[in-house]
Amino acid sequence: MEHRVVPLRLPARAQDVLLAVFITVMQVQGTVVRNAGEVVQRPLTDLGYAGYGLLVASGLVLVVRRRWPVAVFLATALASLVYYALDFPDGPGWLGLFVALYTLTAYGDGRRSLVIAGVGITVLTACWLVAAADIEPRAAIGWVFFRIGASVMSAALGESVRSRRVIAADAQQRAELAERTREEEARARADAERLRIAREVHDTVAHAIAIINVQSGVTAHVLDKRPEVAREALRVIEQTSSRALGEMRAILGVLRGDDGDHDGRKPYPGLGQIGELTAKARAAGLDLRVEEISPAVPVPSAVSGAAYRIVQESITNVIRHAGPTRVTVALKAGAEDLEVRVSDEGPQTPSGNDRANPPTRDPVSLAEPGRGIIGMRERCQLLGGELDAGPLPGGGFEVNARLPLVPNGSAA
Structure with missing residues (x-):
């Protein structure tokens, strides 16, 4: 010794x-x-x-x-x-x-x-x-x-x-x-990564669950009277759940950091998948119209992904709070920024016996934004942009976002 x-x-x-x-x-x-x-x-x-x-x-x-x-x-x-x-x-x-x-x-x-x-x-x-x-x-x-x-x-x-x-x-x-600064920076990076993952999981799961919830209600309502409509609703449920599982696997694959298998990973969705997103929204009962102006310059992937998530979350909120209604999605790409606007006309009066009673929008939820709106605003701020969301004077709800094509926020 x-x-x-x-x-x-x-x-x-x-x-x-x-x-x-x-x-x-x-x-x-x-x-x-x-x-x-x-x-x-x-x-x-x-x-x-x-x-x-x-x-x-x-x-x-x-x-x-x-x-x-x-x-x-x-x-x-x-x-x-x-x-x-x-x-x-x-x-x-x-x-x-x-x-x-x-x-x-x-x-x-x-x-x-x-x-x-x-x-x-x-x-x-x-x-x-x-x-x-x-x-x-x-x-x-x-x-x-x-x-x-x-x-x-x-x-x-x-x-x-x-x-x-x-x-x-x-x-x-x-x-x-310096040691304390390194530890604080490491904690800040970990917190930012957890927040990013939480946003991705929220956007993916919330949108899928909202569509599945609506389609399940339709299926239960028309299963005996209109089996073809029920069959179509079940098909939408299957596709939506499959897509959600695929996106969750992509997120978990990033968390695991697997380097051996890149073919199984799907890229994060962007503006190129807006058409698929709106098609699923129409299948969920929304009367959705897209107004899109093609960008003059290429849109960065971070901006494209943020715009997709904002549209996805806005549509999810419409399905959750207003039900089947008219929705307008406007995408306008300028020389310096991308403007995203999603507006709806609010709950519609149901007609016919085959339409389930749509949910009414809770006035409290308009005054107190949920995690979805907070997440959309955080996405904009990370890219140096801004987001406004609130009820329209004539009824309905509108989300306006501006995303710089050259990010200058905290992520820059």
């Missing part, structure tokens, strides 16, 4: 405590060792051990460097100014200041932290140079320039670390956003 080695990592507060103790020891011991045996202007023990106090304070204050980076920097900078202004001996007493500068820019907020660091380094430089005006030997002034350069480098290093951290966080955020 493979054992995974987990690296030991101390908490941030413990790290800062250890760092503060280390820096304090280095500043005190380093300064003592460096000036051992030398004559200095002011020893660390002068002024009540003020030199030791400044070195210890500038080191221990690093314990809270992450929590208050600005305050820690100001404290270490002030300790350094006082230390060198009082002519205490030079040494590594600037280590705490360098760590504070790094912390200020690494854990700061960018521009504000850089401004504070820049102003602080400028003030420190001026004070250090003034304090070293009479330094002896003169070569020792090189340590002053070392402190200046190291301060600038500490601030620059902290800003570099902060920038890399910000860039990494932005990259992580962009990756998460």
Whole structure:
């Protein structure tokens, strides 16, 4: 069994405590060792051990460097100014200041932290140079320039670390956003596909069921008196149900994604099948008239299929709500769009004993469009078109649709 080695990592507060103790020891011991045996202007023990106090304070204050980076920097900078202004001996007493500068820019907020660091380094430089005006030997002034350069480098290093951290966080955020976007797009495509399939199934099944319902009623009414009419109605039922099953198989074949057998699939119906559709509508008892103007340019398959479904759904609604009546289907193809209009005259007064009582159109269904009208409107909107449907003033119902020949809607 493979054992995974987990690296030991101390908490941030413990790290800062250890760092503060280390820096304090280095500043005190380093300064003592460096000036051992030398004559200095002011020893660390002068002024009540003020030199030791400044070195210890500038080191221990690093314990809270992450929590208050600005305050820690100001404290270490002030300790350094006082230390060198009082002519205490030079040494590594600037280590705490360098760590504070790094912390200020690494854990700061960018521009504000850089401004504070820049102003602080400028003030420190001026004070250090003034304090070293009479330094002896003169070569020792090189340590002053070392402190200046190291301060600038500490601030620059902290800003570099902060920038890399910000860039990494932005990259992580962009990756998460891209992942969420891909998931949302996948869900949107799945929802759109489900909606498309629902429309296809609704249009296919609803139209077939409506015709079968009417023809079944006719068959039951005339079976004994006029068997030839009943036989014709049964033939229409058989053809309609067979066609519906064929279209359902085509839809299910697309869902399965079968690539081996394309011959068994029928293409989606379009304007070329309008004649067959209207013939079945006439067989269902509609007095249907088609007004068609041939298109000047080829009609895209998406537009042709949408126009077919709109006519199919409109005829289905007429059969379902009005029964046998006069229907006009007008197809007018212009240079830029295809206009589809399906209107009926409403329920007709039955004459004779062989006609079943037609259903009356429910006024509620006129005020509240069903899923069929909603589906037709969605088809138009997907292609950048528009659809209006509503009752006519003199009775009846009309559906008007405009489908651009160059789709510019959401599907484009």
